[in-house]
Every structure is written in C-alpha cells, then in structure tokens.
Amino acid sequence: MSKPRAKLTDNFPGCPVESTLGFLDGKWKGVILYHLLENGTLRFNELRRRIPSVTQRMLTKQLRELEEAGLLERTVFAVVPPRVDYTLTPLGLSLEPVITALRVWGKEHVICRDGKKFVVAPEEQVALEAA
Amino acid sequence: MSKPRAKLTDNFPGCPVESTLGFLDGKWKGVILYHLLENGTLRFNELRRRIPSVTQRMLTKQLRELEEAGLLERTVFAVVPPRVDYTLTPLGLSLEPVITALRVWGKEHVICRDGKKFVVAPEEQVALEAA
DNA sequence: TTTCACGGTATACTTTTGGGTACTATACAC
DNA sequence: GTGTATAGTACCCAAAAGTATACCGTGAAA
Numbered sequence: 001m002s003k004p005r006a007k008l009t010d011n012f013p014g015c016p017v018e019s020t021l022g023f024l025d026g027k028w029k030g031v032i033l034y035h036l037l038e039n040g041t042l043r044f045n046e047l048r049r050r051i052p053s054v055t056q057r058m059l060t061k062q063l064r065e066l067e068e069a070g071l072l073e074r075t076v077f078a079v080v081p082p083r084v085d086y087t088l089t090p091l092g093l094s095l096e097p098v099i100t101a102l103r104v105w106g107k108e109h110v111i112c113r114d115g116k117k118f119v120v121a122p123e124e125q126v127a128l129e130a131a
Numbered sequence: 132m133s134k135p136r137a138k139l140t141d142n143f144p145g146c147p148v149e150s151t152l153g154f155l156d157g158k159w160k161g162v163i164l165y166h167l168l169e170n171g172t173l174r175f176n177e178l179r180r181r182i183p184s185v186t187q188r189m190l191t192k193q194l195r196e197l198e199e200a201g202l203l204e205r206t207v208f209a210v211v212p213p214r215v216d217y218t219l220t221p222l223g224l225s226l227e228p229v230i231t232a233l234r235v236w237g238k239e240h241v242i243c244r245d246g247k248k249f250v251v252a253p254e255e256q257v258a259l260e261a262a
Numbered sequence: 263t264t265t266c267a268c269g270g271t272a273t274a275c276t277t278t279t280g281g282g283t284a285c286t287a288t289a290c291a292c
Numbered sequence: 293g294t295g296t297a298t299a300g301t302a303c304c305c306a307a308a309a310g311t312a313t314a315c316c317g318t319g320a321a322a
Binding site: 263264265266267268269270271272273274275276277278279280281282283284285286287288289290291292 | 319
Binding site: 043045057060064076079083084 | 267268269270271272
C-alpha cells in the first residue's frame with residue numbers, strides 16, 4: 001500500500017524490517033492476514049463477521065491491496081448472490097512467523113479494557129495507559 | 132504512534148496482531164528499534180547516521196513517540212554539546228522476536244534494486260514489482 | 263408490481279492523520 | 293561567524309480512512 005515507509009533507495013541495515021512492515025501497513029491488514037492464516041479460505045462476509053468494526057469499504061480496499069501485493073488471491077464465483085473467496089498465496093503464508101510473533105507479543109503485553117489499551121511491561125507492571 | 136489501527140474497543144481474535152503493529156506504526160520506528168536492539172544504547176546522531184534518509188525532525192518525533200509508548204528511554208546528559216542516549220526498555224527489548232521475524236522475512240522476500248522494491252515469492256519467483 | 267434481502271464492489275466526497283519543510287533555539291569552542 | 297549536537301514551533305500538503313450512495317441478478321414477501 002501507499003502508507004509512507006522508509007524508502008528503499010538505500011539498502012541500509014534495518015531496511016528489511018521496514019520493508020516487511022510496509023506489507024502490513026493498513027488499518028486491517030494484520031487482522032485479515034491473521035484470520036486467513038487461521039482459517040485458510042474465507043469469504044468476504046466471513047472475514048467481515050470476524051472483524052466486527054471494519055466497514056465494507058475498508059475491507060474491500062485492504063483486501064485489494066493485499067491482493068496487489070501478492071499476499072492473497074481472490075477466487076470469484078459466477079453465482080448469485082456473488083461469492084468471492086480469499087486465500088493466502090505462498091508468499092502470504094510465508095508471513096506466518098511474523099504474524100505469530102506479533103500476536104504473541106500483543107497477547108502478552110497489551111490489555112484491552114473499556115476501549116483503552118494498556119501496555120504490560122515484562123515485569124507485569126502497567127507501564128503506560130495509552131488512549 | 133497515531134497511525135490509524137484497529138481500535139481496541141472490541142477484543143476480537145486477531146486484535147493482538149493489530150495492537151502490536153500499532154506500536155510499530157511510524158515511518159522509522161521499525162528501523163530505530165532494530166538498531167537499538169543491535170547496539171544497546173545509541174545517541175541521536177548515531178541513530179541518524181545509521182538511517183541515512185531520516186530528517187532530524189522525523190527522528191526526534193518518532194523517538195519521542197517510542198518513549199511515550201514505553202519502548203525506550205532517553206538519558207539526557209548535562210553537557211555541551213547536548214548528548215542524549217537512547218536505550219530500549221525491557222518492554223522494548225521484548226519486541227526482539229517481532230523485529231527478528233520482520234527482518235528475516237524482509238531479507239528473504241524483498242529485494243531492493245534501483246530504488247524499487249521487488250518481492251520474491253517462496254518459490255524464488257518474482258511475484259511483483261512494487262514501486 | 264414493488265420492495266427487500268442476499269453478497270460483494272464501485273464512485274464521489276469528506277475528514278483525519280502523518281510526514282515533511284523552514285526556521286528557531288540552547289551553550290560552548292574555534 | 294560557523295560548527296557541534298539536539299530539539300522545538302509553525303505550517304503545508306499528501307495520503308489514508310471514513311461516509312454516503314449506487315450498482316449488479318435473483319428470489320421471496322408484501
């Protein structure tokens with residue numbers, strides 16, 4: 001997607017980190033990739049039900065970007081009502097260690113409470129309450 | 132940082148992924164974290180030299196945000212010229228598996244060439260040339 | 263006949279957010 | 293005056309996200 005990330009003009013150390021993050025830029029991409037990793041193939045509406053607060057518009061948009069980046073593929077069925085399946089490509093599947101690391105860290109260090117995000121430091125100490 | 136990410140109002144599956152990504156949002160944060168992980172403590176200018184195309188303004192800004200998120204701490208020395216050291220907190224250090232996963236994936240799948248980014252699919256096939 | 267539901271996507275427009283530029287500041291040394 | 297190292301403010305604009313509305317074909321219900 002087009003979210004600004006470190007330009008890859010220079011191939012400086014740490015550049016691969018930002019490159020990878022560039023593939024995950026976009027409000028719902030991390031979650032989308034997570035669900036496709038967990039479930040294999042999902043329809044548009046199945047994804048939407050798993051991500052309660054995403055709008056149709058944004059889900060369509062992010063899915064298209066992920067497709068363009070080569071991380072997933074769409075299978076359009078010539079049926080009515082319309083049916084479109086989304087599956088990760090081998091490239092998308094190769095992101096599994098990344099998504100897993102992200103999920104594990106988030107699960108251990110971030111607590112959701114009353115719409116707020118609490119960060120838990122490794123010492124189980126609430127280091128910061130971020131709105 | 133303040134880049135739009137999935138709100139944590141709902142604690143739906145996949146939410147931890149987006150939570151973690153929220154800590155990495157910002158043009159230079161991935162690289163900054165990488166360098167601090169590799170080197171322990173770095174001064175402002177040492178960081179800047181390792182990230183060739185970052186501006187002072189943006190580096191200051193992203194460092195401040197990382198500090199506010201509890202991922203790093205600043206040590207200000209009462210000297211002239213000014214000296215400020217940046218070190219990861221334990222929370223920041225706990226991101227090591229994440230940063231490593233990002234770096235490994237980027238190294239294997241993204242090629243930088245002539246200012247363009249090429250994606251290499253697991254089958255060593257150039258799947259997409261992304262500008 | 264008309265309306266609604268189904269599932270998915272498009273266009274037009276608005277609002278929000280992030281990254282960048284330009285300039286300024288500090289104290290000391292040369 | 294210029295350089296060192298670090299960081300602040302003001303402002304601009306591009307990009308991302310969001311809202312509203314429309315579209316498609318078929319079947320069912322009013």
